[in-house]
Amino acid sequence: MQHPSLKFVKLQFAMMGLALFCGIIGLVNDGFSFFILLMFYTLSLSFLFEGLAHLTRQDMGVFLQQMIRAIIIILFSTILYF
Numbered sequence: 001m002q003h004p005s006l007k008f009v010k011l012q013f014a015m016m017g018l019a020l021f022c023g024i025i026g027l028v029n030d031g032f033s034f035f036i037l038l039m040f041y042t043l044s045l046s047f048l049f050e051g052l053a054h055l056t057r058q059d060m061g062v063f064l065q066q067m068i069r070a071i072i073i074i075l076f077s078t079i080l081y082f
Contacts, residue, residue, distance in 0.1 A: 008053035015046035033081075040077035044070040 019042040026035035051066030 003056075005053040005056040008049045008056065012046050012049040012053065015042045015049060019043040019046060037077060037081045040073055044073040044077075047073070 019039045022035045022039035022042060026032055026039055029035075047066045047070040051063045051070070054062040054066065
């Protein structure tokens, strides 16, 4: 039987891979600056899934820390992009 947090850990690694892919595309091609914003959004989703994995383990402190990180990344990247 799998631990309930395992699905969130898998999603976290998938979002980190997608963030890396979007970041490389955004850096290589100057015309695709939208990919940089998408990279920050997927990175914040990675933090969100990591926080949810800690929430299933009843670790509220780390959960709140990751949620704050995700919110800060979303806010500042959106403000700087637009």
